[in-house]
Amino acid sequence: MYKNSIFVDDYRHKGLRKKLIETLKSKGIRNEAILNAFQHVPRHFFLDKAFEEMAYKDQPFPIGFSQTISQPYTVAYQTQLLDVKKRDKILEIGTGSGFQSCILSHLGARVYTIERQEGLYHKTNKLLEKLGFGAVKTYLKDGFKGLPVFAPFDKILITAAPDELPYDLIDQLKIGGIMVLPKGNLQVQKMLLLTKTSETSYKIEEKESALFVPMLSGIANHQSDSNY
Ligand code: SAH
DSSP: OOOOTTSOOOHHHHHHHHHHHHHHHHTTOOOHHHHHHHHHSOGGGGSOGGGGGGGGSSSOEEEETTEEEOOHHHHHHHHHHHTOOTTOEEEEEOOTTSHHHHHHHHTTOEEEEEEOBHHHHHHHHHHHHHTTOTTSEEEESOGGGOOGGGOOEEEEEEOSBOSSOOHHHHHTEEEEEEEEEEEEOSSOEEEEEEEEEETTEEEEEEEEEOOOOBOOOSOBOOGGGGOO
16 A cells, blocks of 8 residues: 555554553544544654654644644544544545545545645645555635535534535535534544534534634735644
8 A cells, every 4th residue: 555665663662552542442443444444544654753662652743834743542532422424525624644534535435625734734744645545535714614616425524623514515415414523622622423403403413522723714824833
């Protein structure tokens, strides 16, 4: 799967992943396909080499551009709520490191992902290609607007926190489709599981508390943000 030999994945990394998976299990992640995806998508490929050691701790981590790669538990938890089926057409908002996109792709979903930070978009786009995840379609856009040309989607996953429901995205969900999103401000956020019940209605279940970077509108290109 990994075309480029500069990506080393040895027995030590695999062992650390096994431990991480035990941690995820102990925190309530039971879906075998998701646990298996964590074994097969090496998280250390998504961090700079200097931070390899941090890759298998159950923690978020800075990836430059003032952004973070989500905590492994959070990725697993959002994926579990999304109830991913093979061939699901999924829109992800907040490509970030690309790790979550690869987990969804490994589960057999058709993944469309949007990032608003230009530098991060280019960096991750290249990485996905090198890792053999070129099937993931990446876009430099404002995620609030979604991708109307490719709508409707079976599922939508938001990995940054809007403080209001993103209605344009609900419009792009199929009837019966699911959206998972953290909603709130920097002080209080809740994970929501939204199910679209008809063209004009949806129901929402409130889940665990969450802590994500804010979902911001527009495209950004801050050179000054590119350092850790
Ligand atoms: N899924 C990512 C987590 C990324 S953190 C991973 O696996 O690493 C959240 C990301 O959302 C950041 O990169 C941020 O730039 C991006 N983001 C915030 N608001 C956005 C918007 N309106 N559209 C697209 N991306 C957005």
